Amino acid sequence: MSAPLISVDELTMRFGGLTAVDHLSFDVSEGTIHGLIGPNGAGKTTTFNMISGFYRPTGGRITFAGEPISGLPMHEVARRGLVRTFQHSTLFNELSVIDNVLVGTHMLFPPRLVAAILGRDGASRRAARERAEEALSFFGLHHLADELAGELPHGHQRALGMAIATAARPRAVLLDEPFTGMNGEETRRMMELMRKLKASGVTILIVEHDMQAIMGLCDSITVMSFGRLLAEGTPAEIRRNPKVIEAYLGGTPHAA
Amino acid sequence: MPRASAWTLGWLALAVALVLLPQALSFSQQEILVFLTINVLLVSSYRLLTLTGEWSLGHAVIMGVGAYASALVTKWTGLFVPLSMLVGALTAAAVAWVLSFPLFRMKGFYFLIGSFAAGEIIRLLWKRFQDPFGGAKGLKRIEPMPNLDLGFHHFDFFLPTNYYYFALVAVGICLWLMWRVERSPMGLAFHAVHWQDKLAQASGINVRGYRMLAFVLASGFAGLSGALLAHYIGTINPGSFGVEQMVFILTWAIVGGTSTFYGPILGVVVLTILNEIVLRGMGFEQARPLIYGFILILSVLFLPKGLESLVQGAMARWRVAAPRPAPVEREKQA
Numbered sequence: 001m002s003a004p005l006i007s008v009d010e011l012t013m014r015f016g017g018l019t020a021v022d023h024l025s026f027d028v029s030e031g032t033i034h035g036l037i038g039p040n041g042a043g044k045t046t047t048f049n050m051i052s053g054f055y056r057p058t059g060g061r062i063t064f065a066g067e068p069i070s071g072l073p074m075h076e077v078a079r080r081g082l083v084r085t086f087q088h089s090t091l092f093n094e095l096s097v098i099d100n101v102l103v104g105t106h107m108l109f110p111p112r113l114v115a116a117i118l119g120r121d122g123a124s125r126r127a128a129r130e131r132a133e134e135a136l137s138f139f140g141l142h143h144l145a146d147e148l149a150g151e152l153p154h155g156h157q158r159a160l161g162m163a164i165a166t167a168a169r170p171r172a173v174l175l176d177e178p179f180t181g182m183n184g185e186e187t188r189r190m191m192e193l194m195r196k197l198k199a200s201g202v203t204i205l206i207v208e209h210d211m212q213a214i215m216g217l218c219d220s221i222t223v224m225s226f227g228r229l230l231a232e233g234t235p236a237e238i239r240r241n242p243k244v245i246e247a248y249l250g251g252t253p254h255a256a
Numbered sequence: 257m258p259r260a261s262a263w264t265l266g267w268l269a270l271a272v273a274l275v276l277l278p279q280a281l282s283f284s285q286q287e288i289l290v291f292l293t294i295n296v297l298l299v300s301s302y303r304l305l306t307l308t309g310e311w312s313l314g315h316a317v318i319m320g321v322g323a324y325a326s327a328l329v330t331k332w333t334g335l336f337v338p339l340s341m342l343v344g345a346l347t348a349a350a351v352a353w354v355l356s357f358p359l360f361r362m363k364g365f366y367f368l369i370g371s372f373a374a375g376e377i378i379r380l381l382w383k384r385f386q387d388p389f390g391g392a393k394g395l396k397r398i399e400p401m402p403n404l405d406l407g408f409h410h411f412d413f414f415l416p417t418n419y420y421y422f423a424l425v426a427v428g429i430c431l432w433l434m435w436r437v438e439r440s441p442m443g444l445a446f447h448a449v450h451w452q453d454k455l456a457q458a459s460g461i462n463v464r465g466y467r468m469l470a471f472v473l474a475s476g477f478a479g480l481s482g483a484l485l486a487h488y489i490g491t492i493n494p495g496s497f498g499v500e501q502m503v504f505i506l507t508w509a510i511v512g513g514t515s516t517f518y519g520p521i522l523g524v525v526v527l528t529i530l531n532e533i534v535l536r537g538m539g540f541e542q543a544r545p546l547i548y549g550f551i552l553i554l555s556v557l558f559l560p561k562g563l564e565s566l567v568q569g570a571m572a573r574w575r576v577a578a579p580r581p582a583p584v585e586r587e588k589q590a
Contacts, residue, residue: 052458078460086458092451095444102441103448107460109441113469116440117433125441164459 003066005030005172005203006051006082011060011070013046020046022227023060028172033194033204035214038224039247045087045176047224048207052084052174053077065171079107081171087180089157091164093150097141100149100160101132104167135167138200139193155186159193172203179210191217211248215239223247274424278417286416288532292525293423294484297430299508299520301477304434306514307443308470309450310367314355314375315478315505320497321378322348322479323486328388330399330487337401341426341483348479349472351378356468375502382494394493398486419488426484430477435517437473446470500545507548511555513562522563527551 004027013021021043028034038044049055051062053074062070064082074084092100109128115121136142139159144152149160158178165173178194179187191213198204208214214221215235223230223238225247231238238244278286302315326344329335335343359370382389389395401413401422411418437443448456449466457463486492512523530551535544559565 054454074454074457075460075462078458083460084458086455090452090455092448092455094451095447099444099447102444103456103461104459106441106445106448111441111445113437113442116442117436119436121440128441164455168460 004028005065006205007061007063008047008051009061009063011047011050011062012058013043013050013055014058020227021050021057021224024224024227024229025060026222026229026232028203028205029220030171030203031198031201032219033198033206033217035218035221036205036207036224037209037211037214037221038230040209041226042224043227044207044209044224046227048084048174048176048205051077051205052082054084078168078170082174083165083168083170083172084174085161085165085176085178087176089154089161091149091157091160093148095149096145097136097147097149097152097160098129098132098145101135101163101167102128104135104164105131107168131169132167135163138166138196139163154181155189158182158186158190162193162197166197166202170202172205173197175204175206175208177208177210178206179208179213187213275421278420283416285533286420288528290416290420290423290488291485292528293420293427294481294488295504295508295524295528296521297427297484298478298481299505299512299524300431300434300517301474301481302505302509303514303517303520304437304477305470305474306509307438307446307450308467309453310363310467310471311506312471313368313372313502314378315371315474316497316499316501317375317378318348318352318475319478319482319485319501320382320492320494321351321475321482323482323492323497324382324389324395325479326483327395327398327486327492331395334399337399337487340399341480341487344483344486345476345480348482349476352472352475353468356471360464360467360471379494379498390493392494394491394496395486396491398490398492400490401487413488423484423488426480430480434473434477438517442469504548507552511552511559511562513564515561516564516568518567519562519564522567526563 006028008027009025011021011024012019024043024047036044036047046055050057050070053069053072053076056071060070061068064077064080067080069077069080069082078084092103095103105128108131109124112121115124133142133145136145139162141156141159141163144156149157152160162173162175162178175194178190182190187210194204194206194217206214206218215238218235220232220234221238222232223241223244230247231241231244233241278289281289298315298319302312305312305315322341322344325347326340329340329343330337355374359367359374362370382394383392385391401419403413404411411422413419413422438446445456445461445466448459448461449463453463482497508523508527509520510523511527512521513519527548531544531548535547540547555562
């Protein structure tokens with residue numbers, strides 16, 4: 001087996017006296033969709049926030065493509081090719097759809113002040129626009145390019161969030177509860193987009209508590225409970241694991 | 257008529273109007289026109305700062321840094337005044353850069369208070385040190401702009417009309433620079449930082465770096481406006497850049513609105529006309545700050561999006577009356 005793309009090693013986070021994440025270790029292989037699940041309060045989102053650089057871990061290490069990234073600020077993690085999305089529809093609501101994605105291309109085409117004033121950055125601006133349009137097409141949003149992001153329907157807003165995250169061609173994306181508040185049809189479409197993204201070579205780590213979507217989508221799953229690792233395996237293994245069933249359903253032998 | 261040539265014609269008409277404007281004014285009104293031109297730069301630079309979502313209470317003092325620096329440089333070295341103005345602008349930008357390290361550890365309200373405190377410290381330094389800042393009395397007999405003979409016209413910059421032309425060119429160039437920055441990918445990053453700083457950071461934008469950059473650029477332009485002021489009035493003191501001046505900047509920006517480039521300019525032009533010409537003319541000399549405050553309250557209550565929202569509304573109605581494809585304009589400016 002090849003070296004993991006994301007490796008979490010003995011990761012710990014304490015908020016005062018509360019240990020939200022307790023010596024958690026797991027690996028995400030390149031080119032897979034990996035689920036991080038667990039009941040409410042299990043520490044999934046805290047773990048997610050530490051990997052993306054939003055929180056600085058109290059202890060432990062995170063490496064991305066062999067390079068330590070724990071404690072780096074979020075934009076530095078992003079620049080190394082690991083980009084996150086946010087819960088709900090966190091977008092630049094006041095900007096147009098295309099401008100939203102253009103912000104996402106920032107890392108590929110960093111702006112330069114003097115060139116911008118003199119108008120010497122035309123090539124870079126055109127390339128950024130082409131890349132943004134490509135990302136919009138990938139997620140089926142091209143026809144909405146000039147709409148305001150805040151006025152899109154919910155499903156499209158979620159797709160736009162992924163378009164922003166992938167605009168700079170990251171090696172891996174972290175998706176924070178991408179199915180929350182979606183109806184069956186929207187969930188199905190979102191799963192299709194994620195498979196398409198995986199096929200294009202992007203590694204995906206999803207934090208989610210909607211078991212249905214996760215089971216149908218992931219190649220491997222890490223289950224957390226009370227800040228610790230509870231189980232690891234393929235969806236089929238997780239579905240049968242009695243510890244997982246108990247954590248989720250309080251002992252009733254009935255897989256979700 | 258094609259749109260491009262309509263724009264050119266419009267700009268040309270504006271330029272001619274601005275050149276002819278002093279002829280229609282009295283001497284004291286011409287002086288006010290000089291201050292107005294300088295204040296257009298000042299409030300526009302303030303808007304550049306607010307693009308990233310931070311509001312500062314130190315902007316008037318930063319303007320003063322440019323004024324003091326330029327005045328002292330000409331006094332010590334006899335440097336050609338327009339060049340010393342650039343030195344003043346660079347000094348203001350440098351001071352802002354140093355201040356930005358402690359200040360941008362804060363956001364929002366805390367930044368506001370922090371910027372006020374930092375500004376007051378600078379003002380106290382001017383008061384405290386007789387040498388070189390002249391203490392509470394400030395600097396006097398600041399080197400004026402040297403006269404200039406262009407053949408077709410002899411510019412004596414002691415006359416407000418001539419200084420107005422000089423300021424107009426300087427301010428015009430600065431506004432063009434700020435416009436170019438805002439319409440560039442860099443400006444988009446400023447907006448991104450303002451509206452959703454977490455998502456901006458997740459997109460690889462160094463949020464703090466961009467806040468600092470906007471602050472430093474805005475301070476440079478504010479410093480230049482201070483230098484333009486200093487070499488015109490010839491005397492400055494710590495009081496010239498105090499809270500009162502800061503309140504004026506805020507009022508112009510809030511009454512005009514800050515979501516468009518022209519909003520703050522609209523604010524400063526309308527309020528200056530109201531303040532200097534109408535109120536002074538009507539003999540309300542003493543009550544002017546009171547009336548100014550009253551206008552600010554009325555504006556916040558009844559026109560929360562500023563004067564610019566009136567213009568935007570009028571333009572929207574005009575577009576409905578004469579429909580045309582809207583996205584073309586964006587393409588052109590991108």
